[in-house]
Amino acid sequence: MKKNLGKSICMFSGKGGVGKTFLTMCLAGVYETIGKKVLILDFDLSSGGIAVSLNKEYEKTIYNLVDDYTNNRFKNFLDYVTVYDEFISFLPSPKDPRQASKIDSKYLEIALSKAVLHYDVVLVDTTHILNETNLVLLDSVDNILFLMENDPMDLKNMKSLLSIFRDLEKNNYKILLNNSRDPFKKYFTLFDMKSVLKENIDYVLSSEFYLKNIDTYLMNGKIVTLEPKAINVFNKDVTTMMKVCLDLIGGEDEKN
Numbered sequence: 001m002k003k004n005l006g007k008s009i010c011m012f013s014g015k016g017g018v019g020k021t022f023l024t025m026c027l028a029g030v031y032e033t034i035g036k037k038v039l040i041l042d043f044d045l046s047s048g049g050i051a052v053s054l055n056k057e058y059e060k061t062i063y064n065l066v067d068d069y070t071n072n073r074f075k076n077f078l079d080y081v082t083v084y085d086e087f088i089s090f091l092p093s094p095k096d097p098r099q100a101s102k103i104d105s106k107y108l109e110i111a112l113s114k115a116v117l118h119y120d121v122v123l124v125d126t127t128h129i130l131n132e133t134n135l136v137l138l139d140s141v142d143n144i145l146f147l148m149e150n151d152p153m154d155l156k157n158m159k160s161l162l163s164i165f166r167d168l169e170k171n172n173y174k175i176l177l178n179n180s181r182d183p184f185k186k187y188f189t190l191f192d193m194k195s196v197l198k199e200n201i202d203y204v205l206s207s208e209f210y211l212k213n214i215d216t217y218l219m220n221g222k223i224v225t226l227e228p229k230a231i232n233v234f235n236k237d238v239t240t241m242m243k244v245c246l247d248l249i250g251g252e253d254e255k256n
């Protein structure tokens, strides 16, 4: 019997530091709460932070997978992933950043195609750079979540990114304005931002989701959206994240 393939989702942004890695983990937690098996692929190859943030020891990384694949030693995709809990696993970025440059992007596509055979949802964390790796990824995933912040530089970056997507006639993305990363950034109104982008902004994470004690979660490898107390306090933003999660795996995943 043919198995249903999982949905692959790439986090992307016009600049670094907008909260991609943190949100990747939050979304993984939300998927867990609805019983989805999730794999996080850390394709921020030279400075990935997923394994550190989940505070888990790990043996193998995407580098080992690619190395084995190219040397005909690859057997089972699951040999390379590290289990976080019953629902969430991750494939870490290379231990040595120099290994990043040795990974040909075509193998990331292969890794992705194997990952969706085993998980309901595959979340791909990336860098913001439009390099070969990310272009291949953006082209291969089912859906893309663009993150942006409310500042002039990011608005400019996002505008150029979206115009590239329009030129390529790609419309499998949603846009999330992240006001939680830095609650003091509020240069524009939502209306102004939408006018500049000539696009809808699909979701907004509020400044109330700014976590003063974020490092406590990260140091302990805790996922905020799996902590009952936090879910309660940040109810509004957890609800927004649930909507993001459902939209990204649901049928209505394309811009009209």
Ligand SMILES: Nc1ncnc2c1ncn2[C@@H]1O[C@H](COP(=O)(O)OP(=O)(O)O)[C@@H](O)[C@H]1O
Pocket (backbone or CB within 6 Å): 013, 015, 016, 017, 018, 019, 020, 021, 022, 023, 049, 180, 181, 209, 210, 211, 212, 214
């Ligand atoms: N909601 C939040 N509250 C507090 N700090 C945050 C929040 N989201 C992200 N951060 C912090 O902002 C920084 C950048 O976030 P990160 O997820 O690493 O961004 P990116 O992956 O896009 O580069 C990190 O230090 C992270 O811990």
Ligand SMILES: [Mg+2]
Pocket (backbone or CB within 6 Å): 020, 021, 022, 044, 049, 125, 126
């Ligand atoms: Mg990151």
